[in-house]
Amino acid sequence: MTWDTRQAALEILLQTDQKHATLDRALDAVSPNLAHLSQPDKNLCHAIVFGVLRHRNFLDFIIQSFSKIPLTRMDLPVLTVLRMGLFQLRFLDRVPDFAAIDTSVNLIKNRNGKKTAGFVNGVLRNTVRQFHTLNLPDPHTDLLGHITIVHSIPEWLAERWLARYGNEQILELCRTINQVPPLTLRANTLKTTRSELNDILTAAGFDTRLTSLSPHGISVMGSGIRIEALPGFDQGLFAVQDEAAQLVSLMLDPQPHHIVLDACAGLGGKTLHMAQIMGGQGKITAMDTDPGKLALLTAEAHRLGAGEIQTLTLDLMKAGQTDFPQYFDRVLVDAPCTGLGVLRRNPDTKWKRSFQDILRMAGQQKKLLNAAANRVKPGGILLYAVCSGEPEENEHVVTAFLKKRKDYVLEPVMDCFGLPMDRYLTTFPNGMDMDGFFAARLKRLTPETRS
Numbered sequence: 028m029t030w031d032t033r034q035a036a037l038e039i040l041l042q043t044d045q046k047h048a049t050l051d052r053a054l055d056a057v058s059p060n061l062a063h064l065s066q067p068d069k070n071l072c073h074a075i076v077f078g079v080l081r082h083r084n085f086l087d088f089i090i091q092s093f094s095k096i097p098l099t100r101m102d103l104p105v106l107t108v109l110r111m112g113l114f115q116l117r118f119l120d121r122v123p124d125f126a127a128i129d130t131s132v133n134l135i136k137n138r139n140g141k142k143t144a145g146f147v148n149g150v151l152r153n154t155v156r157q158f159h160t161l162n163l164p165d166p167h168t169d170l171l172g173h174i175t176i177v178h179s180i181p182e183w184l185a186e187r188w189l190a191r192y193g194n195e196q197i198l199e200l201c202r203t204i205n206q207v208p209p210l211t212l213r214a215n216t217l218k219t220t221r222s223e224l225n226d227i228l229t230a231a232g233f234d235t236r237l238t239s240l241s242p243h244g245i246s247v248m249g250s251g252i253r254i255e256a257l258p259g260f261d262q263g264l265f266a267v268q269d270e271a272a273q274l275v276s277l278m279l280d281p282q283p284h285h286i287v288l289d290a291c292a293g294l295g296g297k298t299l300h301m302a303q304i305m306g307g308q309g310k311i312t313a314m315d316t317d318p319g320k321l322a323l324l325t326a327e328a329h330r331l332g333a334g335e336i337q338t339l340t341l342d343l344m345k346a347g348q349t350d351f352p353q354y355f356d357r358v359l360v361d362a363p364c365t366g367l368g369v370l371r372r373n374p375d376t377k378w379k380r381s382f383q384d385i386l387r388m389a390g391q392q393k394k395l396l397n398a399a400a401n402r403v404k405p406g407g408i409l410l411y412a413v414c415s416g417e418p419e420e421n422e423h424v425v426t427a428f429l430k431k432r433k434d435y436v437l438e439p440v441m442d443c444f445g446l447p448m449d450r451y452l453t454t455f456p457n458g459m460d461m462d463g464f465f466a467a468r469l470k471r472l473t474p475e476t477r478s
């Protein structure tokens with residue numbers, strides 16, 4: 028089946044609306060149907076999908092204001108087409124108003140018939156004519172309403188952030204969350220240097236910025252950049268990795284002679300950074316419950332020339348002594364989490380999470396950290412990381428761990444990068460232009476240092 032640009036965007040959004048289909052999975056699932064589209068059309072499709080997910084509450088507020096039918100009684104495809112049309116009208120200068128309206132009307136006419144098409148036409152045209160009459164919540168008198176509607180943050184999350192952050196900080200955070208994040212590369216120092224890679228990219232006409240804290244990062248400015256088309260991709264000169272994620276492996280500080288366990292390795296972003304920091308020496312075991320991810324990790328290790336990475340499909344919670352004949356100098360637990368720190372990359376996450384998820388994930392994180400702790404050599408380091416800034420998944424996990432495990436102490440992050448933070452690594456999209464990460468460096472004491 029082949030789709031045009033907006034049909035494709037509609038299908039992706041409808042798939043993403045199912046609770047367990049992440050945006051990444053939906054994009055992967057439909058990608059064969061997009062193969063015939065030109066690159067600008069693919070870019071437009073992505074812009075609509077991400078834009079609708081970023082601004083969903085704002086778009087719904089407008090639809091509700093100009094529709095006689097309540098949103099709760101609207102068919103999901105109709106509501107989605109309205110969101111897509113409105114997003115183009117309000118946010119995409121490159122799409123003229125008539126094109127945004129006509130393509131939306133035709134899209135729904137083919138699916139639901141003429142009557143529904145008339146309804147969509149009416150709502151979109153009313154918006155164009157009467158948008159100026161809308162009363163949007165004012166940040167000075169109704170900050171919660173403003174954040175919820177204008178910045179499209181779910182109310183339960185906005186309430187939590189309001190209790191935690193100052194007014195200016197939360198507004199800045201919300202603004203950055205809805206912006207397109209930078210494409211950040213990690214120079215593969217097994218094959219090149221950051222400065223050499225930067226020269227290659229700038230010579231090819233790309234506008235780049237060196238990351239300020241990671242010595243390996245380069246952000247490539249602009250939108251719609253195809254990673255595979257960047258110079259150096261086939262030669263494995265870089266991997267795609269946000270700066271905050273780069274800081275995690277740097278904070279673990281694995282040495283060339285170390286034996287390392289990446290206990291939740293996933294696709295291996297951090298495993299392969301560790302391999303590069305270790306100069307392709309030492310020994311790394313990449314473990315995950317998902318064999319499919321580990322297979323992709325092995326392929327990526329090959330592209331990057333990272334040498335032999337031992338993979339292990341195993342549940343950390345069920346792993347016993349026989350699974351690991353030796354102790355490790357370094358263990359990374361990059362735990363599964365709510366992902367609320369990476370909303371600018373995965374805007375669908377905000378509509379799928381609830382407070383209960385934070386508590387559920389925190390319970391799992393505590394268990395994973397405890398299970399990993401027994402694998403660390405006395406004198407070795409256990410690093411706990413999550414891409415969420417929620418306290419239950421951050422310091423609460425670490426505090427509970429330290430209460431239980433008197434053989435561990437927290438090592439201050441200040442010593443790692445001279446960051447303006449003392450105990451933990453905490454990064455934010457606002458101000459730092461990085462994903463929101465949390466990491467704690469825990470040292471296992473030797474019998475001598477314990478007493």
Ligand SMILES: C[S@@+](CC[C@H](N)C(=O)[O-])C[C@H]1O[C@@H](n2cnc3c(N)ncnc32)[C@H](O)[C@@H]1O
Binds near residue numbers: 294320
């Ligand atoms: C945040 S992701 C890891 C991302 C990865 N470290 C990276 O940098 O690309 C968490 C991973 O933990 C894995 N996982 C979840 N529960 C696990 C368990 N009990 N044992 C091992 N891995 C687990 C998931 O499959 C997922 O790939």
